[in-house]
Amino acid sequence: MNLVYLAYRNMVSKPLNLLLSLLLLSLSVSLVTFVFQLSKQLGGQLDKNIAPFDMVVGAKGSPLQLVLSSVLHVDAPTGNIKLKDVATLRNHPFIEKTIPVSYGDNYKGYRILGTESEYFKSYEAELKEGRFFEKSFEVVAGYGVAGKLNLGLGDTFTSSHGLIDGGDAHDNHPFKVVGILEPSGTVVDQLLISNLESIWEAHDHWSSEGNKETGGEPHTEDEHKEHENHEGHEHGDEEGDQQDEKHENHEDDEDLEITSLLVKFKSPLGMVQLPRFINENTSVQAALPGFEIQRLMGLLGSGAKTINGIALAILLVSGLSIFISLLKTIRERRQELALLRTYGFQTRQLLGLALLEGIFLALIGFILGWVLGRLGIWIVSGYLSATYGYALLIKGPEMVELLLMVVILVLAIIATLLASLSIFKLNVAKTLSDV
Known part of the structure; x- marks a missing residue:
């Protein structure tokens, strides 16, 4: 049986x-x-998404919010900072590299990030087709966003103000897709990435149009903070000398702002000394992604x-x-x-x-x-x-x-x-x- x-x-x-x-x-x-x-x-x-950066410098506020917004792109930013306020960090002996990032616009709910070419290298992002951006309003689409929005090379779109779909459109500054990235399994897959100048120029126009509509009166402080959640810089490996020159020009402009500065340390001493010094002696805030995520x-x-x-x-x-x-x-x-x-x-x-x-x-x-x-x-x-x-x-x-x-x-x-x-x-x- x-x-x-x-x-x-x-x-x-x-x-x-x-x-x-x-x-x-x-x-x-x-x-x-x-x-x-x-x-x-x-x-x-x-861990994979925060690995390329050891520190984030941004506006005063919650350090966790700063990390979530600037590195993981899942929260609203704490505000903007002047580019000149963090210019000295770029040449600090403890720092290997710094990458400014700026955002505040979206296309159908996906964030448009203004940054430099080094950002792609930090995540080892490679092109599936097309090329990297070389001038303003050229955008490289992450694999995920390109697939979900059905974006192809040569497509154009206009961004909307804010981080969620439905904001005022920047109709006079359409973006053009010049590259699509290979899937990387990182936040890059879900971003539309352009240079910093694109963000600055789009919002200079937005600000001037807003002043015209209100009879030349300035925006309120809240409106000013809301629309200035963006800033930037240029890209392209073959344009290294031109990019250095642009850095100098940007840093001379006291009105330019960025959302945050992503930092990679050269020496472990930087992680020990710099965050505390920045938080206690400057108008900006330093947050350590590893510590905040832990x-x-x-x-x-x-x-x-x-x-x-x-x-x-x-x-x-x-x-x-x-x-x-x-x-x-x-x-x-x-x-x-x-x-x-x-x-x-x-x-x-x-x-x-x-x-x-x-x-x-x-x-x-x-x-x-x-x-x-x-x-x-x-x-x-x-x-x-x-x-x-x-x-x-x-x-x-x-x-x-x-x-x-x-x-x-x-x-x-x-x-x-x-x-x-x-x-x-x-x-x-x-x-x-x-x-």
Whole structure:
């Protein structure tokens, strides 16, 4: 007689008990695997995107907001800073490179970033087709935004003021797509990147048009801050000398502003000394992306630990449910087990039958929970991709998850053995005589 078939028939004969055990077990597994994958992939994405830069210099405010807006591009900026206020950092002996960035406009919800050619090198971004920008209002589209907006080489578009779609359009300054990047798995995939001059020129025009409409009256301070969330510089490897000359010209202009300055240190001493000096002695703010993201993940980690604690409690309850279900099943089937003994089944075979039932429950519960966890990742990935441009991967089982499966199997085996103790005390003659 086939023990596997018998175990299967025993398991499905009590559908309500089966569903309860599977529900508890799959819920605990789905929570653990979902939180594990979400924390790991978000942490990996964040680390990958902040890796090129050691420090961000911007307007006073929240350092975390400064990092989120200037490096990860998922928040509003803290404000603008004068280009001349950070000019001395470009030649500091502790600093390897600085990259100014400026933004404040969007096209259909995707940010237009003004920066320099070094920004592409920092993320090792390569062209899929076309070329990098060489003059104002030429834009290089990230792989993700080009695909979602169906942008091709030579396409033109007008930007909208602000970081979300629906702002005033800069109709007199259309951008032209001159390049599309290869997918890099970084924030670059979701950006439209031009030079700094494009941002400055677009907003000089916007400001002058706004003054005309208001009869020449100046903007309020809030309006001024809102529309000046942008600034910039030029690009092109072959134009290095011209770019250096532009730097000098920009730094002489006291009115030019940028959103922030991205900094890469040459010496570890820079990370120790410069941020504190900048924060205490200047009108701007320095933030360390690594520290701020670590602090953010620490906050998220507290929530993850709480959820994992809940999942562990549910897992223990599911183990108890398996124990009670099997104990009840064995007691209700004492006559059947005694009858099997008369057909030649030994005690170890009856024990094996119960173990198979417990193992089936554990495996099916784990598989269902794992699938539900990945379904959760897929749903969150769709939301993150649509909102922030971050996509999560649907990966196969990882070592931690396989270890979880082993723990569940061990738990199910222990519960089964405890529930099956009565098999060893089965009195065949007495049990059959009571029928």
